[in-house]
Amino acid sequence: MSPVLELDAITKRFGDTLANDAVTLDLGRGDILALLGENGAGKTTLMNILFGHYAPDAGEVRVMGRALPPGRPMAAIRAGIGMVHQHFALAPNLTVLENVMTGTERLWRPVSDTSAGRRKLAALSDRFGLGADPDARLGDLSVGEQQRVEILKALYNDARILVLDEPTAVLTTPEAKRLFATLKDMAAQGLSLIFISHKLDEVMAAADRIAVLRGGRKVAERLRGQTTKAELAELMVGRAVARPVRQMSPAGSPVLTARGLGLRQGGVDRLKGVDFTLNAGEVLGIVGVAGNGQAPLARLLSGTERPTAGTLEAFGQSLGSLSVPDIVALGMGRIPEDRNHEGVIGEMPVWENAVLERLPLFSRRGLVDRRRAMAFARQVIEGFDVRGATPRTRTGLLSGGNVQKLILGRNLIRHPRILLAAQPARGLDEGAVAAVHRRLLEARAQGTAILLISEDLDEVMDLSDRIHAIVGGRLSPAVARDRVDRQRLGLMMAGEWENAGAV
Amino acid sequence: MRFERRVHRPAALVLAAPVIAVAAALALSGVLIALAGAPVLEAYGRILTGAFGSRLAATETLTRAVPLILTGLAAATAFRARLWNIGAEGQLYLGAMAAAAASSLLFGSLPPALQIPLLLVTGALAGMVLLLVPLWLRLRFAVAEVVTTLLLNFVAILFVSMLIDTALKDPMAFGWPQSLPVTESGTLPKLIPRSRLHVGLAIALALAVVLAFVQARTVFGTRARAAGLSPAGAVFAGVPLGRTLMQVALISGGLAGLAGAIEVMGVTGYVTTSLSPGYGYFGIVVAMLANLNPLGVVAAALFSATMFVGADAMGRTLGVPSYIADVTVALSLLAMLVALFFTQYRVRR
Numbered sequence: 001m002s003p004v005l006e007l008d009a010i011t012k013r014f015g016d017t018l019a020n021d022a023v024t025l026d027l028g029r030g031d032i033l034a035l036l037g038e039n040g041a042g043k044t045t046l047m048n049i050l051f052g053h054y055a056p057d058a059g060e061v062r063v064m065g066r067a068l069p070p071g072r073p074m075a076a077i078r079a080g081i082g083m084v085h086q087h088f089a090l091a092p093n094l095t096v097l098e099n100v101m102t103g104t105e106r107l108w109r110p111v112s113d114t115s116a117g118r119r120k121l122a123a124l125s126d127r128f129g130l131g132a133d134p135d136a137r138l139g140d141l142s143v144g145e146q147q148r149v150e151i152l153k154a155l156y157n158d159a160r161i162l163v164l165d166e167p168t169a170v171l172t173t174p175e176a177k178r179l180f181a182t183l184k185d186m187a188a189q190g191l192s193l194i195f196i197s198h199k200l201d202e203v204m205a206a207a208d209r210i211a212v213l214r215g216g217r218k219v220a221e222r223l224r225g226q227t228t229k230a231e232l233a234e235l236m237v238g239r240a241v242a243r244p245v246r247q248m249s250p251a252g253s254p255v256l257t258a259r260g261l262g263l264r265q266g267g268v269d270r271l272k273g274v275d276f277t278l279n280a281g282e283v284l285g286i287v288g289v290a291g292n293g294q295a296p297l298a299r300l301l302s303g304t305e306r307p308t309a310g311t312l313e314a315f316g317q318s319l320g321s322l323s324v325p326d327i328v329a330l331g332m333g334r335i336p337e338d339r340n341h342e343g344v345i346g347e348m349p350v351w352e353n354a355v356l357e358r359l360p361l362f363s364r365r366g367l368v369d370r371r372r373a374m375a376f377a378r379q380v381i382e383g384f385d386v387r388g389a390t391p392r393t394r395t396g397l398l399s400g401g402n403v404q405k406l407i408l409g410r411n412l413i414r415h416p417r418i419l420l421a422a423q424p425a426r427g428l429d430e431g432a433v434a435a436v437h438r439r440l441l442e443a444r445a446q447g448t449a450i451l452l453i454s455e456d457l458d459e460v461m462d463l464s465d466r467i468h469a470i471v472g473g474r475l476s477p478a479v480a481r482d483r484v485d486r487q488r489l490g491l492m493m494a495g496e497w498e499n500a501g502a503v
Numbered sequence: 504m505r506f507e508r509r510v511h512r513p514a515a516l517v518l519a520a521p522v523i524a525v526a527a528a529l530a531l532s533g534v535l536i537a538l539a540g541a542p543v544l545e546a547y548g549r550i551l552t553g554a555f556g557s558r559l560a561a562t563e564t565l566t567r568a569v570p571l572i573l574t575g576l577a578a579a580t581a582f583r584a585r586l587w588n589i590g591a592e593g594q595l596y597l598g599a600m601a602a603a604a605a606s607s608l609l610f611g612s613l614p615p616a617l618q619i620p621l622l623l624v625t626g627a628l629a630g631m632v633l634l635l636v637p638l639w640l641r642l643r644f645a646v647a648e649v650v651t652t653l654l655l656n657f658v659a660i661l662f663v664s665m666l667i668d669t670a671l672k673d674p675m676a677f678g679w680p681q682s683l684p685v686t687e688s689g690t691l692p693k694l695i696p697r698s699r700l701h702v703g704l705a706i707a708l709a710l711a712v713v714l715a716f717v718q719a720r721t722v723f724g725t726r727a728r729a730a731g732l733s734p735a736g737a738v739f740a741g742v743p744l745g746r747t748l749m750q751v752a753l754i755s756g757g758l759a760g761l762a763g764a765i766e767v768m769g770v771t772g773y774v775t776t777s778l779s780p781g782y783g784y785f786g787i788v789v790a791m792l793a794n795l796n797p798l799g800v801v802a803a804a805l806f807s808a809t810m811f812v813g814a815d816a817m818g819r820t821l822g823v824p825s826y827i828a829d830v831t832v833a834l835s836l837l838a839m840l841v842a843l844f845f846t847q848y849r850v851r852r
Contacts, residue, residue, distance in 0.1 A: 304738055324741025334739075342739040347732045356729060357740040363722045370720075394512075 002065060004029050004192045005081075005161050010049055010059035012042075019045040021216045022059065027161065032183060032193045034207035036200075038236055038429035039400060042216040043196045047163050051083045052076040063161070082154025086165040088146055090153070092139030096132050097121060100153045117156075124155050128186055144175035151182075162186070164195040168202055169427065174289070180206040198236070198429055200229045212236055233430055241430050244438040246463060247445070252280030255315060255449045256418055262309030263296050263473075270296040271473045274310070278418065283440065283450045285464030286475070287457060288493055293473035294453050295337060298422040301451065302334045303327040314418060328358050333411030337422040337453075339400070343407045346396025350386075351377035353395045354410045376413075384409030384439070401432030408439050412448075419443060422453045437463060457489060471495040506848040513846075520842035521792060521799065525806060527842075528835035532827060541821045553816025554809040562698035564805075564812045566770060570595070570779070571804035572707040573762035574786025576714055577630075579795040581755035583718065585731040586748055590637065590652030591759035592783025593659030594630035598760025599767040599774050600663045600682065601629035604671055606768075607683035615688045622689050623706075623764055630760020631753050633659060638752040642745050656783070664776050673773060682774035691769035701769035708801065710758070715797040727751050759783060788836045794843065807832050 003026040012020040019042045027033050037043045048054045050061055055071030062068070063079040090099050101117045121134055130148045138146060147167065154162055168176040183193055183206060197203050203210055204224065212220045212235045220235045234240050254277045261274040271293050278284050288294060299305040300312065303324040312319045314330060322330070336342040344353045354377040355362045362373045377391040384405045389398055398406065404424065411419060421440060425433040440463060444450055454460050460467055467484065469476040469492035476497035479488075491497070533543040554564045574591045581588035605625040610618045637651035667682040691701040718724040729737040730747050738744055762782060767774055789807055793799030814828035
């Protein structure tokens with residue numbers, strides 16, 4: 001059977017960097033191909049060439065044996081290629097139906113044929129089990145539902161080849177499971193799919209074939225049954241990476257306690273009756289599906305929001321009314337959930353980002369002490385291996401992993417007594433994840449009390465001594481890491497924590 | 504053809520951007536001058552001699568630059584913190600009115616050494632008050648200050664217009680709508696005798712230097728920059744957003760009010776509704792042309808003043824309408840925006 005889609009020796013150069021180096025791929029009818037690679041391996045560039053956003057420097061794309069004109073998105077759409085972007089290309093103020101129909105009708109038509117559109121959309125929803133209310137305003141939908149709309153939009157354009165760019169990056173675990181079930185169903189009905197990912201688990205779960213990209217080259221292609229996660233990880237990174245292992249060690253005395261902590265905003269309880277105790281030298285994991293109160297909890301602990309009920313005490317001192325500089329001065333390190341929007345200011349140089357949250361320490365009589373601030377930044381860069389950075393580098397130029405090392409460094413270099421780590425490894429590639437985890441465990445060994453908030457079950461299981469689940473703004477009782485398994489934690493994350501064996 | 508974001512912003516290019524922009528604007532205006540039937544090079548020569556050709560011309564140009572520097576600094580300071588103060592024109596009028604009224608009703612008998620600082624402060628305070636209203640609306644109700652500051656210009660100017668026709672009208676002005684005058688001892692000393700150039704220039708230059716230092720070196724300047732670049736990032740780093748914006752608003756409104764006070768104390772001596780030919784609005788252009796850099800504001804203000812004063816002279820001798828100055832300054836702003844884009848992006852095939 002001849003392939004539906006062929007990419008033949010695609011090469012693309014940006015300045016001095018070779019983003020794609022003679023990459024060849026093919027895709028058959030009903031195939032699910034995973035494109036696996038670290039950030040910057042050239043996956044997205046390759047897909048943008050396929051979709052006509054970029055013109056390749058060499059090589060060509062063929063659909064059903066016919067070459068596509070380079071750099072022409074409309075030609076790609078007409079040939080039946082649909083793209084589901086990581087950051088959806090949808091208008092939040094339009095309805096689902098309007099979004100799906102946008103761009104499908106000629107501009108000069110006097111009226112839009114919505115009833116035909118509605119029928120076609122309903123038929124597609126039915127056929128692929130992608131339920132969506134055509135009259136709902138897109139902005140009111142959850143992220144998972146918006147993604148379904150983006151897929152429906154591609155199908156509405158009669159796509160036979162669907163490309164999904166990191167489709168699970170924004171989804172919760174159950175939503176991701178559902179997405180993969182849908183994808184398999186679509187493949188069974190004759191569609192061909194490519195999805196881009198850097199997560200080994202989902203690649204092994206959903207793909208028939210896996211192409212590994214590294215440094216712009218295709219380094220391997222494997223059938224799912226003939227490879228292992230370990231082999232794929234090594235192919236992707238180019239060397240064997242091992243995540244660090246937690247050593248048992250006794251916890252110290254309590255440093256941070258929350259009693260009946262609550263946050264009520266706009267008549268909604270974001271957090272309710274939250275109790276926990278964090279001890280020196282331990283990692284306390286808080287695991288849960290996104291949107292269950294992790295972000296408000298992190299804001300309370302970071303000092304950017306005040307609790308409306310209960311107490312939060314560190315070293316016997318109430319944190320409830322302290323400002324951010326006070327909390328930082330008290331010896332609390334903070335790793336925010338959104339490193340690029342909260343953790344650093346991309347337009348500022350590295351040295352300013354290194355000291356911004358502790359400016360009072362690096363200033364005298366209102367003047368910033370540049371020399372000391374620069375020295376501090378240099379220390380962080382060297383001590384924490386922030387690659388490609390000097391104190392004067394614009395921070396926005398650093399990769400996600402290096403930004404995270406900068407944030408970790410500016411906190412850990414001063415040996416904080418408490419460290420709040422919210423989603424510390426989210427979106428990082430394998431090598432960077434291992435580095436971040438190693439740093440956290442080192443800090444723990446030196447007596448830092450770490451509160452780890454994460455959606456990643458494996459991360460929480462790897463690092464934590466005790467674990468709470470967070471559901472609907474409430475915390476489960478803590479359970480010892482050694483007395484739970486994934487099933488039990490999964491149940492707790494669904495809100496079932498009676499008889500969970502609390503300690 | 505497509506645009507790719509530059510990894511590094513070359514310093515030379517950033518410095519060259521305004522020069523290239525002005526050159527492009529002059530070239531484009533040259534086409535218009537040629538269309539008007541005048542020799543282009545001679546026209547530009549006349550503009551230069553008109554602006555700097557004599558002692559009188561040069562002092563006149565510098566006098567024009569003073570309010571432009573101050574309103575330019577007002578806009579640059581606010582815009583750096585993403586506080587969109589479009590209300591410098593109204594703040595300028597209110598500052599001028601406050602200074603004139605304070606001089607003739609309150610401090611008129613005080614000696615210059617006391618009275619001049621008091622009047623400057625009064626003018627600045629009036630500008631601050633006018634900007635605090637929109638700031639409060641933004642912080643409390645999230646009302647966009649672009650709209651409120653812009654509309655308050657008309658409120659402020661009409662209010663001043665009412666005052667100079669009623670309560671603060673000068674009874675000695677033969678019925679002309681002009682305000683009570685600034686007293687002799689409240690008038691700014693001349694910088695150069697037998698010219699209109701007054702010490703306001705020195706004040707404006709000193710403030711530009713001070714603001715450049717504050718912006719780059721102080722805790723406040725760093726925090727204000729952070730608040731402008733990324734509110735979420737600033738809040739996480741513990742920058743008190745409301746308080747920082749409040750301080751920025753006080754500086755910005757104060758500078759615009761000061762511009763009005765200095766204009767009335769140094770040049771006109773009393774307030775009329777034609778006190779400012781749009782200094783408040785041109786301040787925005789000057790600030791953008793300077794890429795919000797306080798020292799750049801001085802250069803941009805000098806360029807604008809040169810065009811305005813020089814084009815008047817050129818218009819008289821060559822018959823080209825002096826509106827060409829507005830066109831050139833506006834074109835240079837557009838060219839600057841394009842030039843700034845190219846400092847961030849490069850062109851690819």
